Amino acid sequence: MKTSMSRRDFLKGSLAATGLTIAVSVSPLGYRLVNASQAKGALKGFKPNVWYEITPNNIVTTVIGSSEMGQGAHTALSMIIADELEADWKQVRVKQGPAAKEYINPHPTLQLQITVQSSSVRMFYEPLRKAAAAGRVMLVKAAAARWGVAESECEASKGTVTHKKSSRKSTYGELCLEAAKLKVPQDAPLKKEADFRYIGKPMARLDTPAKVKGTAVYGLDVSVPDMHYAVFARPPAYGAKPVSFDEKAALQVKGVVKVVPAPMGIAVCAKSLDAAWKGRKALDAKWDKGILPQMDNDFIEKTLMEELDKPGSKAMEKGDANKALEGAAKKIKSTYYVPYVAHTLMEPINCTAYVRKDQCDVWAPTQGQTVAQLVAGEVSGLPPEKVNIHTTYMGCGLGRRATPDFVAEAAIASKVTGKPVKVVWTREEDIKQDRFRSATCQRVEAGLDGQGQLIGWYHKAVAGSIMKDIAPQAIKDGVDIMSLWGLVDVPVSPDGNRILYEVPNLCIEFLISGLPMPVDPWRSVQNGPNAFVTECFIDEVAHAAGKDPLQFRLALLKESKGAQRVLQVAADKAGWGKPLPKGQGRGIAQHHCFGTDVAAVAEVSVNEKDGHIKVNRMVLAVDCGLAVNPDGVEAQIQGGVINALSTALKEEVRFANGGVKSANFNDYDVLRMSEVPDIEVHLVKGNDKMGGIGEPGVPPTAPAVANAFFNATGVRIRRIPLTSKVVLEALKKT
Secondary structure (H helix, E strand, C coil): CCCCCCHHHHHHHHHHHCCCCCECCCCCCCCECCCHHHCCCCCCCEEEECCEEECCCCCEEEEECCCCCCCCHHHHHHHHHHHHHCCCHHHEEEEECCCCHHHCCCCCCCCCCECCCCCHHHHHHHHHHHHHHHHHHHHHHHHHHHHCCCHHHEEEECCEEEECCCCCEEEHHHHHHHHCCCCCCCCCCCCCHHHCCCCCCCCCCCCHHHHHHCCCCEHHHCCCCCCEEEEEECCCCCCCCEEECCHHHHHCCCCEEEEEEECCEEEEEECCHHHHHHHHHHHCCEECCCCCCCCCHHHHHHHHHHHCCCCCEEEEEECCHHHHHHCCCEEEEEEEEECCECCCCCCCCEEEEEECCCCEEEEECCCEHHHHHHHHHHHHCCCHHHEEEEECECCCCCCHHHCCHHHHHHHHHHHHHCCCEEEECCHHHHHHCCCEECCEEEEEEEEECCCCCEEEEEEEEEECCCCCCCCHHHCECCECHHHHCCCCCCCCCCCCCCCCCCCCCEEEEEEECCCCCCECCCCCCCHHHHHHHHHHHHHHHHHHCCCCHHHHHHHCCCCCHHHHHHHHHHHHHHCCCCCCCCCEEEEEEEEEECCEEEEEEEEEEEECCCCEEEEEEEEEEEECCCCCCHHHHHHHHHHHHHHHHHHHHCCCCCEECCEECCCCCCCCCCCCHHHCCEEEEEECCCCCCCCCCCCCCCCCHHHHHHHHHHHHHCCCCCECCCCHHHHHHHHHHC
16 A cells, blocks of 8 residues: 655646646636536536536525635635626625636646645636626526517626616526526626726625634534544654554553554554544654754754855856956845744644545645645545545645645545544644745845946855655756745746846856755745845845945836836835934835735834844835735735744744754744734735735845844844844844
């Protein structure tokens, strides 16, 4: 029995889905709408495609394939359907779609059913509008046939079709069964933007009532008949192998039914969670020292610094950076360090699976239905179509829940016990066994001519490889493009990622770190650490040139109108240039990722006696094109800022003895509610294309704070988190 499957293997399999003609989605063959109402037996409602259904009780149920992890995707995508369908929002309900090819994300770098890269709304915007427009046309056609009138004399509005001449009306519920018998039009006309009823207007979240009432089902809420539990004894150090464990003692614990060695540790399966925990304790697993028993934080930083001096691979080159730097009138050179950061999801990792001979059911808070289905199929020995993925709400995702390791664990435990099994991680496991945002060490050098113009930029980065476990074949000549997001554009990406600033001579090199920690995307992937480096360094260069940091940036972004817009709006709203009291500072930063431009201005106070930094105010300007739900956009930017502030001021994984020392919030500090500043979000609609919104608020936040610290103190700190210890050491050196 195979009990594990690498991300590489299941993604290799999933990529075979690329190019399929799927119901109401993008493919090389365009759009194809299929009337799902007629798929199975007698008609019960109107379901012209997989995205929504109208039933005789006049309820419109949207079926969303993207995961809802608090980002508001279910509401925004339902708004698109309801608007183009001309549904009455009061009659709209939403439910999570299953794992199915119809819900594959059409983003060209994905082609999976997966909720990542801030892609759900922008990628499904057009397909959902076309799907909903088809339904609207069919309902009008059904009403016209009922009344024996021309379709042009009928109008759909808020869930009702009206015959304008006679004022006759029929609700969608009354028309749905007749409409279900009609052929689905392939090119139904779309509404004009000026006629939007819901899109672009603040709308209440559809998932809020269930969450407030406590009826929303998260992964930890799942309960099925005869459910068992499994926990794992896990290696405390990277590469550690089990030396001994007492299976007999664990099985003597009341309720424990099975002890199973597995690739990720030793599973203890029991009839209750408490029994599983007690069984794991009785197991008394002993491990060897692993592959790097001397590894701690000092070792990690020293290693990354040493790797920075090793030859790297050229990721991008324009002009001749070395020649420009040699002839520069002034040179600026700095080295930056960003540590490993954990996801610390509010809902710890969990999954429930039930493997039978001919079917497998998985209940999971997952961001990646396709990969979950594939890995559960690999473990169970069943084809993907026999694996049902029931996606629950999730208490945060941040990219961590796109990796299906927890699905494999539940499937393994279920297969060996023959029971439905829920795997539950503790908070300690959640941190110690996390796949982190990679640490990075980066060296940057810039050259100015005699007029203070930036003429050359050399940039070298060392970081862990995200792609090595996903698709190592995508690593070309030693360059992991995903680890370089924010520094180098992604090939075939529709996001239009801007490559740094407009510098005539530019060279970017990259080296994959040899450290053993597994790394994953963390809200904004590596855009966050990479933007911290570039936006702090451009501030240094502006200061060296004797120029205002805002004006210096604007002059280097003449071809990036979106960046110029958000920079100017953020600066104006924050009162850029206005004096602040002594001990306070103001800093600015900008970044473009996932098709969206964001600029941030931070205002901070610095207590030079105790080294405490207080962020008083954050002002952000955002250009994501059309904002489907402005309230959702504002909330996502605020959430991204809070995440980024936490990493800027507090978060750093502690390592010792070759493994993770951090275990819980007592030794892995995060931002508290009382520490959250006033956050202003200003929407700027300039981009023609729609950009993503879940992640772009992260990258400019930390550099804006670091630049504000410099503005307040005149001292540069080239590392985060900006803890009191780090601040006092920096102030002492000056």
